[in-house]
Amino acid sequence: MYLQETHDKVFENNKSWATEQVAKDPDFFKKLAAGQNPEYLWIGCSDSRIPAEQITGLQPGDAFVHRNIANLVCNTDLNVMSVIEYAVKHLKVKHIVVCGHYGCGGVKAAMTPKDLGLMNPWLRNIRDVYRLHEKELDAIADEEARYERLVELNVYEQCRNVVKTAALQQSYAENGFPVIHGWVFNFRDGLLKDLNVDFETILKDIQKIYNLTA
Amino acid sequence: MSPENTFHYALSSNNAWAGYKAHQNPHFFPKLAGGQAPEILWIGCSDSRCPETTILGMQPGDVFVHRNIANIVSPTDINTTAVIEYAVAHLKVKHIVLCGHSACGGAAGALSDGRIGGVLDTWLLPLKTVRYNHAEELDAITDEKERVIRIAQLNVEAGIKVLMNNPTIREAIAERGLEVHGVFFDIGCGRIKELGCGTAHKSSSTISGDHVVRGKHGQLVFGQDGEAEIAAAQ
Numbered sequence: 001m002y003l004q005e006t007h008d009k010v011f012e013n014n015k016s017w018a019t020e021q022v023a024k025d026p027d028f029f030k031k032l033a034a035g036q037n038p039e040y041l042w043i044g045c046s047d048s049r050i051p052a053e054q055i056t057g058l059q060p061g062d063a064f065v066h067r068n069i070a071n072l073v074c075n076t077d078l079n080v081m082s083v084i085e086y087a088v089k090h091l092k093v094k095h096i097v098v099c100g101h102y103g104c105g106g107v108k109a110a111m112t113p114k115d116l117g118l119m120n121p122w123l124r125n126i127r128d129v130y131r132l133h134e135k136e137l138d139a140i141a142d143e144e145a146r147y148e149r150l151v152e153l154n155v156y157e158q159c160r161n162v163v164k165t166a167a168l169q170q171s172y173a174e175n176g177f178p179v180i181h182g183w184v185f186n187f188r189d190g191l192l193k194d195l196n197v198d199f200e201t202i203l204k205d206i207q208k209i210y211n212l213t214a
Numbered sequence: 215m216s217p218e219n220t221f222h223y224a225l226s227s228n229n230a231w232a233g234y235k236a237h238q239n240p241h242f243f244p245k246l247a248g249g250q251a252p253e254i255l256w257i258g259c260s261d262s263r264c265p266e267t268t269i270l271g272m273q274p275g276d277v278f279v280h281r282n283i284a285n286i287v288s289p290t291d292i293n294t295t296a297v298i299e300y301a302v303a304h305l306k307v308k309h310i311v312l313c314g315h316s317a318c319g320g321a322a323g324a325l326s327d328g329r330i331g332g333v334l335d336t337w338l339l340p341l342k343t344v345r346y347n348h349a350e351e352l353d354a355i356t357d358e359k360e361r362v363i364r365i366a367q368l369n370v371e372a373g374i375k376v377l378m379n380n381p382t383i384r385e386a387i388a389e390r391g392l393e394v395h396g397v398f399f400d401i402g403c404g405r406i407k408e409l410g411c412g413t414a415h416k417s418s419s420t421i422s423g424d425h426v427v428r429g430k431h432g433q434l435v436f437g438q439d440g441e442a443e444i445a446a447a448q
């Protein structure tokens with residue numbers, strides 16, 4: 001029974017992991033059970049190759065995590081909006097990382113002229129990112145390079161979407177945090193690239209229209 | 215740690231991790247760059263204490279992931295639905311694992327009577343419904359921690375029902391034997407157990423005995439300047 005084997009392996013692995021943590025620190029789970037106090041909110045892609053904690057070396061308890069197809073932050077999506085609100089207002093995270101990755105299947109699917117049924121409404125947001133940066137993207141002749149740039153621009157736009165939320169604007173005005181970071185993960189070398197998103201400028205920029213601090 | 219330090223820490227750890235992985239297995243990243251073929255779709259809570267790939271002892275490439283507040287599965291939530299569609303119809307995962315956990319803030323929130331504010335009350339409505347549907351059982355539990363655990367488990371059962379009615383999942387179960395599992399992560403001991411709902415009604419995967427698999431795990435070591443490097447653990 002192949003399926004049973006993969007499934008059993010998961011429980012076996014989990015048990016080994018738990019035993020190992022206790023061997024290293026007998027109070028490991030006791031401390032975890034006491035509560036969470038993460039400094040990070042991670043908004044990343046569902047892609048199996050990007051487990052937030054493993055690639056950043058963050059430990060259980062360090063990063064609050066939301067993962068969806070192509071790391072999108074949509075204004076009308078109560079799912080991600082709840083995550084941001086909870087992380088900012090209740091957990092008071094200091095950093096919000098939007099992490100995209102080159103070779104993103106979601107971004108690629110959105111660039112395909114094809115009806116993808118149930119996924120259309122979600123992927124439409126990536127097509128809108130393209131439209132916002134149409135001139136720049138159209139000027140890139142190499143298809144692969146254009147697609148990689150779209151991944152970066154998508155991260156940039158999703159950072160802007162985080163900044164547009166009431167939770168972020170109010171907390172930043174009051175506490176001076178959280179700050180937003182845009183990262184891109186590269187499978188070829190396993191490294192994270194910081195896009196050096198200019199958070200202060202974005203904030204000033206969007207508040208002309210999207211100011212929700214009052 | 216000051217905000218700047220934690221930020222530096224994560225980027226520096228990533229550097230160390232990438233170096234370690236490439237050193238350990240030169241084919242690791244080229245293989246990852248080739249594509250993904252995960253067998254598991256994990257739907258879990260955003261809670262920082264539930265890092266799925268780590269607690270499952272798995273590697274990058276193994277688990278496709280959606281995490282939200284209180285691992286709620288709402289039939290009309292387009293975010294979760296898109297993840298399920300992509301994982302089941304396109305990647306053809308073999309298992310869907312819906313995981314709840316102890317000490318869940320969302321579950322505790324649903325048990326309180328006040329308004330949380332913002333969009334959270336609306337997001338947590340399915341959990342509130344679970345609470346009212348099981349009011350008698352939940353009210354009878356005197357220990358508050360236990361009550362939070364119980365509602366989180368009932369929430370998994372409710373989520374499994376939504377999953378089992380999803381048309382894409384139904385087709386995959388009928389056509390290729392996709393399995394759907396409801397599980398629970400106990401933060402107090404780090405163990406996952408099956409709740410006996412989904413396609414497998416009875417738990418068949420409880421591990422007995424104390425056999426420990428010793429793998430070659432890397433361990434992050436931090437210097438005082440916040441620089442990280444990875445050493446092979448014994």
Ligand SMILES: [Zn+2]
Nearest residue numbers: 045047104105
């Ligand atoms: Zn992706």
Ligand SMILES: [Zn+2]
Nearest residue numbers: 259261318319
């Ligand atoms: Zn939770």
